Amino acid sequence: MSEHVLELRGVTKRFGGITACKDITFNVEKGQIMGLIGPNGAGKTTAFNLITGVYGLTEGAILLEGKAISGKRPDLIVRQGIARTFQNIRLFRNLSVLDNVIIALDCHETYLLGASFLRLPNVVKRERAVHEQALEYLAAVGLEDKAATRADAMPYGLQRKLEIARALALKPRLLLLDEPAAGMNPEESLDLARLIRTIHDQFGLTTLLIEHHMDVVMALCERIFVMNFGEKLAEGSAEEIQKDPDVLKAYLGEGFKRAQHTQS
Amino acid sequence: MFVQTLLTGLAIGGIYALMAVGYSLVFSILNFSNFAYGSIIMLGAYISYFSMVKLGLPIGVALALSILGAALLCYLNERLAYAPLRKRRASSLFFMISAMGTAIFLENLVYAIVGAHFYAFPEVFTKRNITFHGVSIGVLDVFAIAFSFAAIYALHYFLQKSRTGIAIRAASYDIQVCSLNGVNDKHLIGLVFCLAGGLAGISGTFLGMKYIVYPTMGWITNKAYIAAVIGGLGSLPGAVVGGILLGVTETFVSAYVSSVVRDVFSFSLLVLLLMVMPTGLFGRFLEEKV
Amino acid sequence: MWSYISGVISLGLIYVIATVGLAVFTGFTGLFSLGHAAFFAIGAYTAAILTYFYGFNFYVALAMGGAAGGLVGFLIGYPTLKAKLRTDYFAIATLGFGEAIRVLLENLPITQGARGLPGIRNETSLPVLMVVAFIVIWFAWNLIHSRHGRACIAIREDFVAAEMMGVNIFIGRLRSLVFSAFCAGLAGGLFAHYFCFIQPSMFTSYMSTQMTAAVVAGGMGSISGPVIATLIFIGIPEALRVANIWRLVAYGLLLVLIMIFRPQGLMGYRELSLDLVKGWYRRVWKGGRA
Numbered sequence: 001m002s003e004h005v006l007e008l009r010g011v012t013k014r015f016g017g018i019t020a021c022k023d024i025t026f027n028v029e030k031g032q033i034m035g036l037i038g039p040n041g042a043g044k045t046t047a048f049n050l051i052t053g054v055y056g057l058t059e060g061a062i063l064l065e066g067k068a069i070s071g072k073r074p075d076l077i078v079r080q081g082i083a084r085t086f087q088n089i090r091l092f093r094n095l096s097v098l099d100n101v102i103i104a105l106d107c108h109e110t111y112l113l114g115a116s117f118l119r120l121p122n123v124v125k126r127e128r129a130v131h132e133q134a135l136e137y138l139a140a141v142g143l144e145d146k147a148a149t150r151a152d153a154m155p156y157g158l159q160r161k162l163e164i165a166r167a168l169a170l171k172p173r174l175l176l177l178d179e180p181a182a183g184m185n186p187e188e189s190l191d192l193a194r195l196i197r198t199i200h201d202q203f204g205l206t207t208l209l210i211e212h213h214m215d216v217v218m219a220l221c222e223r224i225f226v227m228n229f230g231e232k233l234a235e236g237s238a239e240e241i242q243k244d245p246d247v248l249k250a251y252l253g254e255g256f257k258r259a260q261h262t263q264s
Numbered sequence: 265m266f267v268q269t270l271l272t273g274l275a276i277g278g279i280y281a282l283m284a285v286g287y288s289l290v291f292s293i294l295n296f297s298n299f300a301y302g303s304i305i306m307l308g309a310y311i312s313y314f315s316m317v318k319l320g321l322p323i324g325v326a327l328a329l330s331i332l333g334a335a336l337l338c339y340l341n342e343r344l345a346y347a348p349l350r351k352r353r354a355s356s357l358f359f360m361i362s363a364m365g366t367a368i369f370l371e372n373l374v375y376a377i378v379g380a381h382f383y384a385f386p387e388v389f390t391k392r393n394i395t396f397h398g399v400s401i402g403v404l405d406v407f408a409i410a411f412s413f414a415a416i417y418a419l420h421y422f423l424q425k426s427r428t429g430i431a432i433r434a435a436s437y438d439i440q441v442c443s444l445n446g447v448n449d450k451h452l453i454g455l456v457f458c459l460a461g462g463l464a465g466i467s468g469t470f471l472g473m474k475y476i477v478y479p480t481m482g483w484i485t486n487k488a489y490i491a492a493v494i495g496g497l498g499s500l501p502g503a504v505v506g507g508i509l510l511g512v513t514e515t516f517v518s519a520y521v522s523s524v525v526r527d528v529f530s531f532s533l534l535v536l537l538l539m540v541m542p543t544g545l546f547g548r549f550l551e552e553k554v
Numbered sequence: 555m556w557s558y559i560s561g562v563i564s565l566g567l568i569y570v571i572a573t574v575g576l577a578v579f580t581g582f583t584g585l586f587s588l589g590h591a592a593f594f595a596i597g598a599y600t601a602a603i604l605t606y607f608y609g610f611n612f613y614v615a616l617a618m619g620g621a622a623g624g625l626v627g628f629l630i631g632y633p634t635l636k637a638k639l640r641t642d643y644f645a646i647a648t649l650g651f652g653e654a655i656r657v658l659l660e661n662l663p664i665t666q667g668a669r670g671l672p673g674i675r676n677e678t679s680l681p682v683l684m685v686v687a688f689i690v691i692w693f694a695w696n697l698i699h700s701r702h703g704r705a706c707i708a709i710r711e712d713f714v715a716a717e718m719m720g721v722n723i724f725i726g727r728l729r730s731l732v733f734s735a736f737c738a739g740l741a742g743g744l745f746a747h748y749f750c751f752i753q754p755s756m757f758t759s760y761m762s763t764q765m766t767a768a769v770v771a772g773g774m775g776s777i778s779g780p781v782i783a784t785l786i787f788i789g790i791p792e793a794l795r796v797a798n799i800w801r802l803v804a805y806g807l808l809l810v811l812i813m814i815f816r817p818q819g820l821m822g823y824r825e826l827s828l829d830l831v832k833g834w835y836r837r838v839w840k841g842g843r844a
Binding site: 296297299344345348349354355356357358360361362364365366367368369370371372373375376486489493524525527528530531532534535538539542 | 797
């Protein structure tokens with residue numbers, strides 16, 4: 001039996017009168033790349049926010065490697081091994097590309113506040129080590145020559161790569177990617193898909209991916225979970241989902257089905 | 265004694281309500297605490313004072329000048345100190361610094377040019393008190409309450425019935441969607457600041473008449489912030505209720521405990537409310553713009 | 555002549571010590587405070603009372619003054635930061651606490667109220683100030699270039715993203731507050747033993763404003779920037795014999811202008827360094843790019 005890295009059981013989130021997520025249940029196996037797709041407003045980013053602890057659950061449970069993480073503070077959940085990128089890029093804009101990654105690496109450092117104030121030798125050693133490691137992570141996404149650039153001075157596509165490098169530097173067991181290919185043209189998206197595949201294998205990750213670019217989803221995802229109006233619409237392998245009539249209806253509307261009928 | 269304290273509390277509560285509404289108008293549209301609002305109130309007081317004393321104008325004209333002057337200054341404040349930041353989508357910290365800078369600039373400009381004297385308004389309403397059943401209330405206070413509520417009612421009517429008013433209410437929910445629907449958001453924001461400035465002119469004048477006119481009198485707007493929180497951030501009726509409640513409870517604390525503790529009480533109430541019940545009585549708690 | 559210059563430098567260094575702390579709080583962590591003068595006052599009174607009434611050693615009293623500032627910072631910070639107040643309401647809450655401290659200082663018997671404490675020993679000399687300033691700047695620099703300091707910077711840049719990087723927002727902000735309160739307290743103790751007389755009215759919003767203006771003008775995200783700005787703010791008006799009032803007018807205007815035209819202040823997010831100076835030299839004299 002493969003282990004479930006992530007389990008969502010009956011996850012429900014209500015905001016006042018609105019039910020953003022209703023009774024969502026799925027598992028992500030270790031080493032899998034799973035896709036989370038659905039029309040806009042389906043509740044996908046809400047699901048991410050629930051997993052990372054930004055929102056509290058109304059009902060249900062979320063488990064990371066068998067341990068419940070629902071109800072914990074977001075920064076503690078991150079430390080347990082989840083990293084996430086944002087739909088609207090949230091880089092530390094005034095800082096350099098390298099500093100963005102260094103802050104992620106700081107997460108696993110343990111030297112004390114007093115040691116920081118006095119700049120003890122172990123601090124100096126760790127600072128240097130973290131600096132080197134950060135450069136390695138930048139190299140993994142191809143940004144090592146931009147290390148000193150301001151984060152917001154980079155073109156959009158490279159900013160997205162930096163988001164990914166930063167998430168990698170957290171040394172996660174589970175990587176949540178929220179529309180990493182948003183705003184990219186088909187060529188860039190496939191490039192990104194290749195990068196995601198490479199780092200997924202290189203760093204031994206488990207990945208959950210929200211995406212609207214179907215070519216990226218189909219190229220990467222072994223399993224796909226489809227949401228609509230906060231509820232589960234379908235679940236299955238990439239081939240199954242491509243052929244599922246409910247999924248097609250949700251994305252393309254009734255007209256598509258009628259068009260299909262008239263064609264065949 | 266109880267009724268007397270209550271009446272006194274209502275009088276100051278009316279003025280707090282007025283300030284709180286002016287503050288909440290801007291807050292509900294832009295999700296921004298205008299720290300410079302107090303200095304506009306102060307300038308409103310100075311305008312009506314000098315209109316009466318230097319120009320010999322009657323109180324009605326002086327009040328009108330104060331309303332117009334304060335509205336103009338508030339509008340200029342927005343155009344010069346905040347609009348450029350909005351265009352740049354600056355973070356809320358920058359707005360706060362700009363607002364603080366404006367407040368400090370205006371207060372000390374008045375200090376430097378006009379001087380630190382405390383100015384007492386000439387007697388407009390005689391110091392006569394209206395007495396009934398053993399409690400008395402000053403004629404000035406009666407006028408202040410009446411005028412404040414008239415102004416608030418007029419504003420309410422405008423917001424409910426006029427097209428512009430409806431646009432303003434829509435903008436308080438989502439100004440972006442509003443502009444997508446054809447509302448010129450720059451004009452709208454300018455108008456809102458003018459309205460807030462007008463209210464500042466009235467409250468400044470009555471504060472000046474009730475107490476005294478001096479450069480740092482604008483700090484009383486802290487009470488407006490507290491009133492807005494009590495009533496609920498983003499809610500105009502809440503601001504009115506909050507203002508009155510604050511005025512009354514403060515006066516009771518001042519009368520029954522000690523006047524020194526009064527301001528400490530108000531701030532403690534603020535912090536307590538924000539920790540325990542941030543939505544206040546009627547508010548939608550607005551998340552800080554990130 | 556030298557004693558005059560050394561006096562100006564001494565006063566400058568006292569404020570540098572407090573401003574460096576505020577730079578960490580506002581410039582690096584992105585929190586706005588309207589009442590840091592309160593921590594300054596607490597440090598001043600604690601140190602002065604210990605040396606004057608209890609004959610403590612100056613350096614011990616100084617450390618206790620700093621500790622007192624830090625402790626009050628912790629007590630104030632814990633509830634307000636835990637409640638995740640919006641930045642503007644947090645600033646208003648700090649104002650309230652400043653008010654509460656002032657009321658306390660004016661009414662406790664040991665502080666001798668509004669009359670103040672005269673006759674404090676003169677212990678603060680220029681060498682002492684230079685050593686303390688150096689140590690504080692060194693601590694601040696070390697903090698910023700460590701994981702703890704970077705966590706604060708992340709909080710300033712984007713606290714949502716910072717949380718997703720494993721940063722505990724509450725602890726990061728609290729640490730910043732306590733450090734800045736400690737620095738202000740330390741500076742206060744030095745202040746008391748320099749002027750040898752303190753009273754509550756010396757620790758007003760004028761002081762808080764000047765410190766904030768120096769942080770903003772010097773550049774948020776820099777330590778050397780606020781240090782330079784503080785020295786300029788103290789030095790130039792002294793040289794030009796400008797009255798306090800006009801200084802404040804200038805600070806207010808400066809804050810607004812900086813926010814609009816050069817929000818990164820003098821140093822931007824960088825420190826004074828040899829590379830930077832060489833870059834300026836090249837740009838100014840050779841017309842080349844830095």
